[in-house]
Amino acid sequence: MSPGRKASRPQPPSFANKQSILFAKKHRKHRLWLWVGGLFTLLILWLAAVMIYQTHKPLPPGLSYESPSYKVNQVHFWYDLTHADGTENGSQKEQILPRILQIIEESREFLVIDMFLFNNYTHKGQYFPPVSKMLTDKLLLQKAAYPEMEIVFITDEVNTNYNSAPNPLLQEMKAAGITVIMTDVDKLRDSTPVYSAFWRTFIQWFGQSGKGRIPNLMASNGPKITARSYLKLLNVKANHRKLIMNETTALISSGNVHDASAYNSNIALEVQGPILADILQTEQAAARLSGTGPLLRKEPVFSQANERSAGEPLEVRYLTEGKVYKYTLEAISSAGKGDTVWMGMFYLADDKIIKALLEASKRGATVRLLLDPNQNAFGRDKIGIPNRPVAMDLNRRSDGKIDIRWYNTTKEQYHAKLLFVAKENGRSVILGGSSNFTARNLDDYNLENNLWVTLQRDQPLYAEMEAYFTRLWNNDGADYSLPLDTYQSGVTWIKYMVFRIQKFIGFTTF
Secondary structure: OOOOOOOOOOOOOOHHHHHHHHHHHHHHHHHHHHHHHHHHHHHHHHHHHHHHHHHHOOOOOOOOOEOOOEEEOOOEEEEEEEEOOOOOOOEEEOOHHHHHHHHHHHOOOEEEEEEOOOOOOOOOOOOOOOHHHHHHHHHHHHHHHOOOOEEEEEEOHHHHOOOOOOOHHHHHHHHOOOEEEEOOHHHOOOOOHHHHHHHHHHOHHHOOOOOOOEOOOOOOOOOOEOHHHHHHHOOOOOEOOEEEEEOOOEEEEOOOOOHHHOOOEEEEEEEOOOHHHHHHHHHHHHHHOOOOOOOOOOOOOOOOOOOOOOOOOEEEEEEEOHHHHHHHHHHHHOOOOOOEEEEEEOOEOOHHHHHHHHHHHHOOOEEEEEEOOOOEEOOEEOOOOOHHHHHHHHHHHOOOOOEEEEEOOOOOOEOOEEEEEEOOOOOEEEEEEOOOEOHHHHOOOOEOEEEEEEEOOOOHHHHHHHHHHHHHHHOOOOOOEEEHHHHOOOOHHHHHHHHHHHHHHOOOOO
């Protein structure tokens, strides 16, 4: 500094400069918020687009299938019944698994099995019959006895805990030369759109495999699960079909061959004839979801043998996915004065089905619903949703004209999915198989399969259906069913509100 000169002091910024600096800061902040807002808007638009597309995208080829109508001489009806008898697990009459094992034993050319639940995982302290191991051993014996016979086992990823752990029973099958196909249900439409859009955008790319560290909530004795597997589980969808077929016959069931389901009450319908080719075609479509080529190496030749039965032939169709919905609504809508609508159902929650039942009752049809109380799930307690609030609603809206009874469950489920519209005049209708009467099961979200049958009153199957329902309804020989008020209480209204909220947001198992 030169002698005699004072040090210059920094001058405070002028008012104009201050305003300029503040303006620049505000401008930068504004631009930042514009960027954040723009990105957020793009994300919302992206998620909305994913939701719309994934809930409305075209179904893969061969799904939602309706076969031509075929005339057959016989349809066999099988059922499992567990009823309360004072013991812990009740008394059981079992027909379906013995028939499945017999079909395996009768097979010589091929076997195709499609089974939703197939594992031996249970909760600690529980015991169930080892039915999944029984089926595995039977298949292994048949493959050893007839090495050239093709056996295909199609199932759902739930049985590997959504890829968290291998299923030892399926591993045994693979080692023996049995083809095991894990269905890729991601190609199906989404039924929980808000969550599914988030899952598809941010999570699905990381897969599910790896060392599981989270306790298995589905079965505490089962393997631990990765967090990514739980996140996939919440994107609820499934190959929910239950089928076994060979070169001569096909059995369509409501029941899983699954240890924790072994005591459940179920139904099955068995059919033969040309319709078997249609059934195999729908299984090929399910397998194609996983990139599988032809199910069988050579085109099967189906036996035309069909047992003779008294009366006019029955008419049958094979239905999958949303086509079950179509024929269910048609059947209930055909019921009028003098007709009886019988329904045995694990889950009843679909609004169109509920409306059709109310309208059938108004037309003078007798409507009788035998429902599961939704209190048990594989030995664990549930809170009665959806059936209890739905029953309350139906009873109120029909002024008590729709008759409702609960199956008298112990630790099992009344897991039937059966509709029987008994006509006073004309052909009666039967629909049975895997489909609960819920949007998830009927509206082209899950893979499902049902057999549709029409018949005259003089057919033995008509008498079998009538005997099945009246036995359970009237408690012939045991306490099979309970009156409506058994599972109705002051909190049922609260459950109804919970049920409606769950349906609105779509975050349900029904």
